[in-house]
Amino acid sequence: MRVSTDKLYRICNKYQWFTSGSINQYDKLFERNKDGTSLQTLATIIWICFNGYSENEILQILKKECDLK
Numbered sequence: 001m002r003v004s005t006d007k008l009y010r011i012c013n014k015y016q017w018f019t020s021g022s023i024n025q026y027d028k029l030f031e032r033n034k035d036g037t038s039l040q041t042l043a044t045i046i047w048i049c050f051n052g053y054s055e056n057e058i059l060q061i062l063k064k065e066c067d068l069k
Contacts, residue, residue, distance in 0.1 A: 021049030
């Protein structure tokens, strides 16, 4: 499942993800997204650069926000 860059940006803002990541890391997240990486990989990248949710919680939120079960 691909998620648009705009939607991923809105989700990150909504949940205040990437608060511990650098601009360079944030750019790499969106680069991976543009390459069509999986939601699991996006969740892992976000988890590495954010404190507050587990990797699985982030994945579940991404799936919910993208209307996946």
